[in-house]
Amino acid sequence: MPAFDNDWAFIACSDVQDLTALAPARIASYVAELRGENYFYDAETHRRLFSLPLYLRRELAKTGDVFA
Numbered sequence: 001m002p003a004f005d006n007d008w009a010f011i012a013c014s015d016v017q018d019l020t021a022l023a024p025a026r027i028a029s030y031v032a033e034l035r036g037e038n039y040f041y042d043a044e045t046h047r048r049l050f051s052l053p054l055y056l057r058r059e060l061a062k063t064g065d066v067f068a
Contacts, residue, residue, distance in 0.1 A: 010049065020050045 024043035
């Protein structure tokens with residue numbers, strides 16, 4: 001999604017693969033097949049894309065309606 005002259009939203013989904021459990025070697029293999037310069041994606045970035053910051057995890061752990 002273009003915004004502020006940069007991409008800031010990503011969508012990763014699958015009906016068969018648990019994307020949070022992809023092996024780093026599998027991601028490295030995928031990245032090796034990319035054409036052009038890769039400025040963003042690797043196994044460490046992939047793992048962090050699925051990690052929520054502490055403040056958000058705390059909000060999600062609350063019960064009832066939550067508005068930040």
